[in-house]
Amino acid sequence: MTWIEQLVHESAFTDESYQYLIGRGVTDSEISQWELGFANDKISQQYPNITGKVLTPVRDGFGRLPFLMARSLNGGSKYITFPTGARKRWHLYGLEYAKQSIIERNEAILVEGQFDCILLHKIKYKNTIALMGTPTTEQMLLLLCYTNRALIVLDSDSGGDSFGRRVVKIGENIGMCISTVRCPQGKYKDPDEWARADPESLHRAIIDQEKL
Secondary structure: OOHHHHHHHHOOOOHHHHHHHHHOOOOHHHHHHOOOEEOOHHHHHHOHHHOOEEEEEEOOOOOOOOEEEEEEOOOOOOEEEEOOOOOHHHOOEOHHHHHHHHHHHOOEEEEOOHHHHHHHHHOOOOOEEEOOOOOOOHHHHHOOOOOOEEEEEEOOOHHHHHHHHHHHHHHHHOOOEEEEEEOOOOOOOOHHHHHHHOHHHHHHHHHHHHHO
16 A cells, blocks of 8 residues: 555545535445545644645556545635646546446546546446546547547536637547537536536437537
8 A cells, every 4th residue: 555545545534524525416435436535634734735625536547546636625725736746647537447438438528627527427427537627638638548539528617618629639639539518508517517417418418419
């Protein structure tokens, strides 16, 4: 067990942090599967920069755990990378869990955030991976060596649009065919919300785009 794995193993949820995850639609089973944790007082003594944050470990396609993301509960600095300086651009969140489904479906679903990824897995899109808000690079998309097809589920804001255009362009440069589905503007701000509120309409939107 590496020191980062030991840190996650020692984490324990407070009632507030546990209820935060339940409110995001994450069950006990998913907390276990995705190894979610919380930087409690014991951890905070050693690593004060992640105090009071939910921990989302980021494993690579081989199951190794090079770093984790720490998310605030109170809407402050949304995410920090731990340890500082870890290269997110070399990793895709969820790839360890998604790669077999990507091979079987010959397609990957791309989202921006970790909770977007977890909630799409929950509604049976187990070929979903997250780019973690990192400026997308060719190296990141080349990690999807199992397929040359992808579909992006975009946030509903203008940032989602620009993210989509950027990823589609990079995909074209490396021979990937990438299509897009946008969250309904004025209803859901991101795939996480859409998957929780109306998974059937999200499913129809994905199916309709895949038929094109």
